[in-house]
Amino acid sequence: MRHVVTRPDVPAPIGVPVPRRDGVAKVTGAAAFTVDLSVPGMAHAKILRSPYAHARIRRVDLDAARAHPGVIAVVSAAELDDVHLVYGHAVADHPLIAVDKVRFAGEPVVGVVAEDAVTAEEALRLIDIEWEPLPFVRDTAEALGDDAPVLHERPGEQRPHRGFEEDIRRTHANVCSSSRQAWGDIAAAFSDAHLVVEGEYHYPMCYAYAMEPYTALAQWSDDGLTVWTSGQHPYMVRDDLAHCFDLPLAKVRVVVPYVGGGYGSKSYTKIEPLTAALALRAGRPVRLALSVEEAILTTRGDAATVRLRTAFDREGHILGRHATIHLDTGAYAENSPLVGRKAANRLGGPYRILALDVTCDVVYTNTAPASSFRGFGAPQVTLAGESQLDEAAAKLGIDPLALRRRNVLDPGERPWPKARGIDADLAGDLALAAEELGWDAPLPPGRGRGICLSASDAGSEPITTAIVRVLADGSIVASCGSTEIGQGSSTVLAQIAAAEMGVELDRVHLIQSDTAAVSYDRSTGASRTTTLMGLAIQAAARDLREQLVEWATTALAPDGPAVEERRSGVQVGDTLHDWGEVVRAWFGGAAGEAVGRGYLRRSGATAEMPPFWEIGCVGVEVSVDEQTGRITIEKLVTVGDIGCAINPQTAEAQDVGAAMMGLGMATLEELVYEDGNLLNGNLFDYRVPRTTNLPELRTVLVERGDGVGVYGAKGGGEGALNPVAAAIANAVERAAGIRLREAPFTPERVWRAIQERDAGVAR
Amino acid sequence: MIPRFRLARPATLDEAFAAFEAANGDAAYVAGGTELLQVMKMGFAQFDTLVDLKGIPELHGIEGDGGGLRIGATTTHREIERSPAVADAFPALVGLVRSVANTRVRSTGTLGGNLAFAEPHSDPATLLLASDAVLELAGPAGRRETTVSEFVVGPLSTTREPDEVLVRVRIPAAKPGEGRAYAKLAFFERPAASVAVRVTVDGGVVRSATVAVGSLTEVPELVPDAAAALVGADAGDGALNEAIAGGIATLGSLDAVEDLNGSADYKRHLAGVLFASTARAAIAEAVGHD
């Protein structure tokens, strides 16, 4: 790893690659994930799913299943008339179990609870349903047709979700939201253009494959509802559960143990309402552990069709961009309206563009629902935007890197009028990528290079709280609603608490993601945790220190001398008192504790939106096997521009992981539907990267202290994914003279492009 | 989840037949289980009884057979991969089993199970087809022998009677001047295309050839036209190129099946790429034995 550091000095243990605090638990098998938990009396659920893409449920016969020995409850929508079945944080359109009709093959129709999972599965086979198949829509083009079958006869109730209220517009019966981003005189931009590059780009339906499939365990008691879940956002899940079961927020407890991968796919609510409903009817705690096949049918990423035109002047300056994006959200809106808003925002990229006009429609189809997925709209639009820069560079005879340098935003420059200025040195990042990749070095035949950028308005909403406490012995407990999903938050947030309180890291205990034990955080996503929760923990620590200095004055030096604040305590005269001593002195005994509160909202440093820009900067060198069409990524460079690496090891790890996931989506991954049925809904046929796909890696971490977060930090973990597909497409063009516009770049697609190229040459 | 079943663990073939019979036909034989249990898990098959063949000594093990091989049906891929006898008699088979699935599947999956399951993308079937392997079967009605082409009749479909057991595979010894090669291209768990070529070379000229393709068609298929294109070719480079080009042309008429790996066209093209490399490899090996 190459490490470039120009930020100011930071206190220990910030910037230190301390070992991950979840390490021992995870290498010994002791780390408990939701599927590893059980509670006394727990029963097991299995779900009957629709075999049809779109069908009316005529009749449901559950008698035989109910009579099966070992079955506790068999539940369809009819058995849940006391539950608000429909939820959804942006557009409430998603019934927790099918009501009257199904909208995709794989939709839950009946739940069976039994003493064990095999018995529940046996009972599923005894359920008889009479279906009336309906015409269905396969893709966005079909869905937007004049006489297309309509998935949702009535629009889902719109929920107040800050940031994109105006986007929830049903511009077509199969559109759940339509986002627009525009500025400048777009007509003039194109009429003045020296060159217009135009194309249609396709980004596939992908599956995040968090290796832990969705799992939830629900338990009802006199106190309300407790749900243990593999979800990323405990508080968002809590809110939906309170809505579905008409409970006060205070009566819903959501606990998230270790999470086996999220990548956005475990954002928001998934199977928790269904599990809670089954537990309610069963009168027992119920675990619902999905298989990977079921997980694929629960959430996938939004597929995208991007029609993009970019206008350039003679020198390659971008004059304007006009785009129409169709996102395929499948049967339900889920979080796709927000993905659509971000796709519209992110299409421009980190460039100075005089005029822009982007419309992004989120379209229902009769396929599995799509929602958040790492990159969140950016991978989809970056393929189009960054491809066109190289297409233009080739036509204008300008080096693609030079063309990017010519257009890239300067630090502080605003991508669009009301946005926060870019908090990064993008030209510097490009230079590092070029250096590591050896941009100017001679290439062997059949090889090509590409370097691409992205900038994402990341961080989501700054609605975040944290509590930091000093116990009587001076040890620290920090508690927060951010989830450890593998990204290392349990280590990084503890480092921040330790640095802010001036104590050794092993004196800090961090509590995460139990709504009964920690205070509110909006979500663990949008690369926000280190930045926003870091700020909240810092604020709580500072609140705490302020109190402790006051307490020290009261308890230790009521009549002077003045109490001076030190890094790890207070100084009174010649004596240094640690925080524990202050607490004990104030309470006048050996016990007590002090509580600090950290609140973060749109105010102060986080008033401007987005809270930060997440940068993606990736370079690749590829080779193309012209015989088979197979692309090999020979070399991969990531430049992690993250302001301050609280833990350089986990920061680098996030970049590498994200880039490899991007490599998978660019070259391997695609869910394939045929006539409403998913053909490869399993890990046998859905291929993700393996060790043998790993290229030679060069990683760079850049710390310029230019983020809004603690010590100048800003988010990472998604950025390195976003430009990968475009970088590969651009490198392939330079290697083989073909332009790929449809990801993944499968061997056959590449081979066909080569055939076309050769046919063109022959003509 | 794997549905419930009863388990019989016979020590002899006769006990196995009796157990099968006792389940009134609602039974299946199982060895490594890597295919069968997976299918049961997915809900595509269910049986009252599984008859485990792993305890029957006769079905297991590898023996040299005058330059040929006798491989018991319950012999695992891993055992084949590490067998000195196989390395000696049939290096192409070692290379093949080394690339089957993953190390876990190779530890438990068996050659017989693979052949009896008859997945159209099976690796071994294609090479064994080109190698004139003989399959020995035993059933309550007696014993018989068959060939791969007679045995595999469709996707997941063989001429094995439900109560019959695949006992072993006999692979004939390589003839003087014979070379055998196998190669595949795989983008997913199973190959997109695979080709096996067997040739004999005498006096620098290809005297006989057998070509089998797998994963393209519903069952592994012999392609006599592709083989014919090689026969008579000079094993030296120039002439060989032409023969190989001729062989590739004949693959264009294969009834390839489109799947997630690609269209029929593309898969035929891949078979051509593989044909070129395997033909060269087999001829090179044959020349070494010439």
Add this chain to the structure above:
Amino acid sequence: MTDVLQAPGLDRVAIELVVNGVPRRLVVEPRETLAEVLRDRLDLRGAKVSCDAQVCGACTVLVDALPVSGCTFLAVDADGRRVGTVEGLATDGELSPLQQAFIDQAAFQCGFCTPGMLMAATALLEEQPHPSRDDVVHGLEGNICRCTGYEPIIAAVLQAAGGDMPSSRREEVPAVTSAEAGGDPLDPGTEPVESQQ
């Protein structure tokens, strides 16, 4: 242990496993997989079931030192054999060199694949105590990790083997310079301080 034929087959089988060196006797249904028995009956929940199709390797455990997919390997087939799981890697609370290497290299993130990855790597090192990088890449091809991008895992296995590990990925971060100075205070005017690791 039974090889006695009982038509029409047994619906319960008494088996004896030696799990991480400890003999365990229990009665199982034939349908029960080794992963189910380890996790639900023996409370060894390290091995994880993910793809449930013998593809991902999260459920990898060792039977007589060979790696198998616990999701599909029947518990009855482990009868009379030695079973190794992630819980058996540490001895007396001390991590094995491989486990320590996984921590040193941050060879995990979410940790769901880790128990299987560790067992696959254990089997690999058993057979090839001094693997090349290529041996590790091919030896672990059948184990999926969706978080790390594999590089740290490969580094960890090579570290545990004492082999040709890339120079430490856990080197201390270099001393930092002030943003105002824009470079190394000892050498003003140069490029920002860098370390090449």
